[in-house]
Amino acid sequence: MKGNEALAEAAIRAGADAYFGYPITPQSEIIEYLMAENPEELTGMVVLQAESEVAAINMVYGAAGCGKRAMTSSSSPGISLKQEGLSYIAGAELPCVLVNVVRAGPGLGTIQPSQSDYFQAVKGGGHGDYKLIVLAPATVQESVDYVKLAFDLAFKYRNPVMILSDGIIGQMMEKVELFEQQPRLTEEFEWATVGKKPNKDSVIVTSLQLQSEEQEKVNLRLQAKYREVEKNEVRYETHNCEDAEYLFTAFGSCARITRKAMEMAREKGIKVGLLRPQTLYPFPVDAFHQLAGQLKGILTVEMNAGQMVEDVKLAVNGQTKVEHFGRFGGMIPSPEEILNAMEQKIIGG
Amino acid sequence: MSENLITPENLVYKKTKSMTDRILHYCPGCGHGTAHRMLAEAIDELGIQGETVGVAPVGCSVLAYYYFDVDMQEAAHGRAPAVATGIKRVFPEKYVFTYQGDGDLAAIGTAETIHACNRGENILVVFINNGIYGMTGGQMAPTTLEGMKSSTSPRGRDVKSMGSPLKITELIAQLPGTYFVTRQSVHTPANVRKTKRALKKALEYQKLNKGTCFVEIVSNCPSGWKMTPVQSNKWMEENMFPFYPLGDIKVPEK
Amino acid sequence: MNEEIIIAGFGGQGVLSMGQILCYSGVMQDKEVSWMPSYGPEMRGGTANCTAIISDEPISSPVLNAFDTAIVLNQPSMDKFEDAVKPGGLLIYEENGMTRKPRRTDINICSIAAYDESVKMKNTKVFNMIVIGGFLKVKPILDLENVIKGLKKVLPDRYHHLIPLNEEAIKKGMDLIKEENKLN
Numbered sequence: 001m002k003g004n005e006a007l008a009e010a011a012i013r014a015g016a017d018a019y020f021g022y023p024i025t026p027q028s029e030i031i032e033y034l035m036a037e038n039p040e041e042l043t044g045m046v047v048l049q050a051e052s053e054v055a056a057i058n059m060v061y062g063a064a065g066c067g068k069r070a071m072t073s074s075s076s077p078g079i080s081l082k083q084e085g086l087s088y089i090a091g092a093e094l095p096c097v098l099v100n101v102v103r104a105g106p107g108l109g110t111i112q113p114s115q116s117d118y119f120q121a122v123k124g125g126g127h128g129d130y131k132l133i134v135l136a137p138a139t140v141q142e143s144v145d146y147v148k149l150a151f152d153l154a155f156k157y158r159n160p161v162m163i164l165s166d167g168i169i170g171q172m173m174e175k176v177e178l179f180e181q182q183p184r185l186t187e188e189f190e191w192a193t194v195g196k197k198p199n200k201d202s203v204i205v206t207s208l209q210l211q212s213e214e215q216e217k218v219n220l221r222l223q224a225k226y227r228e229v230e231k232n233e234v235r236y237e238t239h240n241c242e243d244a245e246y247l248f249t250a251f252g253s254c255a256r257i258t259r260k261a262m263e264m265a266r267e268k269g270i271k272v273g274l275l276r277p278q279t280l281y282p283f284p285v286d287a288f289h290q291l292a293g294q295l296k297g298i299l300t301v302e303m304n305a306g307q308m309v310e311d312v313k314l315a316v317n318g319q320t321k322v323e324h325f326g327r328f329g330g331m332i333p334s335p336e337e338i339l340n341a342m343e344q345k346i347i348g349g
Numbered sequence: 350m351s352e353n354l355i356t357p358e359n360l361v362y363k364k365t366k367s368m369t370d371r372i373l374h375y376c377p378g379c380g381h382g383t384a385h386r387m388l389a390e391a392i393d394e395l396g397i398q399g400e401t402v403g404v405a406p407v408g409c410s411v412l413a414y415y416y417f418d419v420d421m422q423e424a425a426h427g428r429a430p431a432v433a434t435g436i437k438r439v440f441p442e443k444y445v446f447t448y449q450g451d452g453d454l455a456a457i458g459t460a461e462t463i464h465a466c467n468r469g470e471n472i473l474v475v476f477i478n479n480g481i482y483g484m485t486g487g488q489m490a491p492t493t494l495e496g497m498k499s500s501t502s503p504r505g506r507d508v509k510s511m512g513s514p515l516k517i518t519e520l521i522a523q524l525p526g527t528y529f530v531t532r533q534s535v536h537t538p539a540n541v542r543k544t545k546r547a548l549k550k551a552l553e554y555q556k557l558n559k560g561t562c563f564v565e566i567v568s569n570c571p572s573g574w575k576m577t578p579v580q581s582n583k584w585m586e587e588n589m590f591p592f593y594p595l596g597d598i599k600v601p602e603k
Numbered sequence: 604m605n606e607e608i609i610i611a612g613f614g615g616q617g618v619l620s621m622g623q624i625l626c627y628s629g630v631m632q633d634k635e636v637s638w639m640p641s642y643g644p645e646m647r648g649g650t651a652n653c654t655a656i657i658s659d660e661p662i663s664s665p666v667l668n669a670f671d672t673a674i675v676l677n678q679p680s681m682d683k684f685e686d687a688v689k690p691g692g693l694l695i696y697e698e699n700g701m702t703r704k705p706r707r708t709d710i711n712i713c714s715i716a717a718y719d720e721s722v723k724m725k726n727t728k729v730f731n732m733i734v735i736g737g738f739l740k741v742k743p744i745l746d747l748e749n750v751i752k753g754l755k756k757v758l759p760d761r762y763h764h765l766i767p768l769n770e771e772a773i774k775k776g777m778d779l780i781k782e783e784n785k786l787n
Contacts, residue, residue: 018439046438050431051464058428058461062404062435065422070435088425172665173623173638175630193420193436195399195443202369204414206405206423253665260664334668 003140004029004170006178007073007099007163010147012039015182016097017068018046020059024078025111026167027101031073043184053078057085057098064094065205067192069151069185073099075167076117077108079125086160087126091207091218093191095154097147099163101170104303104330112330113167115254118307121164122281129219131226133161133233134280136251140174142278148179153233157225158191164280166303168253168332235278236287240266244273246346247291249312250301251277254333258301261338272342280308288315297321297346301338304328321346367392367401369418376483378578380568381409383535384477384544385416388448391549392419401444402436404429406458408450409483427458430465433472444555446473452482455491455517462517469526469560473551476518476563479570480589487573491515494592499573514592518565522599528560530599534567536582540595547597559601567593604634604659606744607667609684611652612676612700617731620757621674622653624735628745628753629657637665650679657744674738678702691786695738704783712784713741720775726765729772736776747773 001009008030011019016039021031031049039045046063050056056072063070074082079100089096100121104114121134133153137143143165150161188194196202209215239259241247246265250258255276265272275291277284292298297320300309309324316322325341327333364370367389375381392401398419405413407426414421424432429447437445454462454476465472481499482488489499489506492514496505506514522530529551533544544566551562567589569581576584608625612618619640626636637656654670656662672693675681677700685705688694693711699718717733732754739745745753747770754769 018435020435048434048438050434051460054428055431055434055461055464058425058431059435059438061424061428062422062432062437063439064435065432066402066436066439068439070439084425085428092423168639168666171640173626174636174662174665193402193422194440195402196418196420197399202414202418203420204423205421206414208411208423210412256662257664257666260667263663332666334666335664336668 001176002173003143005033006140006176007143008033010144013181014148014151015184016045018063018070020048020050020056020072022050022053022056024075027075053081057082060096064096065193067189071097075101075103076105083126087128088207089160090130092205093158095158096160097150102166110330114303116304134164136164136280138255140176230282234282234284236284237276239274241273245296246272247295247298248274254303260335264339283311285315292316292319295320299342299346300324302326365390365393367398367418371415376572378571380535384566387545388548397444404433404447406449406453408453413448427453430461434470437472448475451478451490451492455515466521466561467524467526471555471558474563476565477568479568481570481573483570483573521563526560529562531597532565532595606657607670608655608672609670610674611680614651616676618651619653621731622655623757624753625655627756628750631749631752635662637662639665713780714783715780732769732772733776736773737780740777740780
């Protein structure tokens with residue numbers, strides 16, 4: 001299945017209650033697939049084309065505030081428009097899933113694949129001190145599996161979860177195993193607006209606090225939650241790291257191209273491994289920290305001008321050399337250039 | 350002496366169930382309090398407190414969720430109709446309303462307002478039009494009258510450079526998605542009663558799934574208009590009503 | 604087995620569906636597959652291409668710069684991808700659309716007059732299946748029965764009555780393909 005379509009199918013199967021979206025390339029297949037499948041008939045899942053990305057994320061807010069599994073998807077310029085709503089969702093501590101099939105920017109940019117929204121995804125993105133949990137699939141299979149995982153994490157922490165995909169993962173086709181249809185939620189959450197219960201206070205979903213003392217309490221609660229997320233939810237994958245002297249690191253589609261470069265390097269006898277973060281927030285800080293001692297250098301490979309490299313540097317904290325290699329603007333690095341960059345910037349540099 | 354007076358047979362007026370005991374923060378003479386109360390009474394007369402979910406806006410009524418004793422969500426500025434859409438779509442059997450001011454509904458949220466109404470979302474939109482941004486301190490609103498002074502139109506609204514006051518309610522009424530569109534006020538007992546009837550009818554219509562009900566309440570803003578409450582009501586009658594005439598704009602076909 | 608293929612031509616020649624059919628057929632034969640289209644402005648009438656990888660092993664990069672096989676269906680695609688064939692690899696081109704012959708001497712080169720044949724078959728839509736037939740003759744990586752199964756997956760149900768015609772086209776392609784340059 002095509003990455004975007006598989007992801008849309010996964011949303012139905014994950015028992016999502018509602019999808020609100022607005023068309024933008026390269027992710028329109030998600031809403032098109034959902035409209036064609038008509039899950040309202042199958043599971044009762046609502047699918048609605050909103051008038052804008054802004055409206056879509058606020059519809060998500062409304063449905064999430066009712067304790068429902070709500071999701072939206074878009075691509076970079078549309079994700080920028082959703083930042084206001086995301087900040088409110090994070091502030092009101094509502095669960096939701098959003099997908100960013102990243103294209104190159106800034107501005108209208110190109111519709112070709114990119115990873116230039118890394119900063120926006122992992123550092124919050126909108127105003128205020130908040131975090132999204134960010135999952136980075138590298139295969140169509142992970143695009144599917146992460147939808148279910150994203151809903152689970154969103155409800156576990158009552159926090160928005162972003163699936164940071166890109167045009168390659170969204171547009172490519174490969175073999176995929178779909179999980180079984182999950183039931184939709186029937187639970188009525190005490191924090192959700194389901195109608196006031198007699199002898200109970202009414203439920204208010206809000207991110208507004210008039211008193212600074214109260215707002216600080218909210219911020220501290222959020223921070224405590226993020227520390228829990230950092231403790232429990234780090235996910236990453238390593239290849240050939242046991243004897244590695246050098247390390248590639250990359251996420252998403254770029255990690256697959258980089259893996260090819262690693263295989264080529266191994267054929268040449270260079271002892272190089274690959275660490276692929278699957279969660280970008282929380283970032284696998286400890287994994288880098290532990291590996292750093294045995295390494296002569298790390299090359300981060302990204303389809304951007306150097307974003308994840310900053311988190312790698314923080315994790316490694318000066319223990320080893322860290323360099324970045326990137327292509328951007330929708331250009332995709334080739335395994336040959338990646339290997340060449342490792343040889344030039346790390347091994348020979 | 351006074352203790353003896355507080356007995357059930359002497360009760361002439363009491364707080365309606367769907368309002369909380371919190372003291373309203375609105376300025377003296379402001380129409381918001383009455384509008385809140387009429388909506389709450391309509392909810393209670395229909396007995397739907399436990400089935401109602403409201404959406405508060407950004408503006409003077411940002412804290413409306415403290416006053417209505419129903420489950421409520423606070424929306425970002427202008428986004429209440431989108432939030433209400435999300436709620437109503439996952440809870441089609443609930444009664445969903447938004448409560449929005451003119452800046453929220455007719456400026457920053459114009460797209461959300463028009464499209465929710467155009468889709469015919471089965472929600473009630475309560476629109477308080479006082480021709481000014483009250484909460485931020487009296488700036489020009491989309492509904493500010495021509496020549497009307499505000500802190501961002503200190504020489505009066507110049508329609509050549511600032512545009513004309515927006516009759517969003519008439520615009521909304523043209524959309525096939527709307528079922529009942531009316532303009533009311535809460536400045537006299539008679540008008541208060543009419544407003545409550547309109548709100549109650551609009552909530553009842555929600556059961557029919559016929560489309561959006563839209564109730565505009567033309568109101569005053571003594572602080573923003575820099576008038577006494579009495580002056581502001583007189584000014585409203587003389588200036589607002591000629592431009593925003595009261596009455597039903599679209600009623601369900603019999 | 605790991606076959607990395609680029610297929611390129613004009614939009615409307617069935618370039619993207621050729622890749623899809625090969626990949627679905629690969630799935631039917633228990634292979635790992637990956638299909639990656641060029642998307643965007645090209646999709647709307649210009650040149651289109653897709654990368655199809657069929658492998659016994661899990662596939663790392665779905666995007667490549669060098670290919671085992673390039674199937675080029677117009678001159679711009681030949682210009683773009685002739686050099687992307689790995690030394691010793693295979694280039695297949697459709698004769699009709701070309702203004703020049705390939706220049707490489709370090710690769711296997713085949714040509715196929717698929718367009719003319721599709722006209723003879725009175726259905727130019729089977730053009731791409733003729734090319735697939737030619738490719739499978741030179742590189743028999745997939746069984747015909749699995750290709751037919753793959754085809755059923757890609758074709759909407761309403762076109763399933765055309766499957767015998769497509770099968771015939773594949774077989775025609777197998778007969779038609781001509782070796783232009785063969786390495787020893």
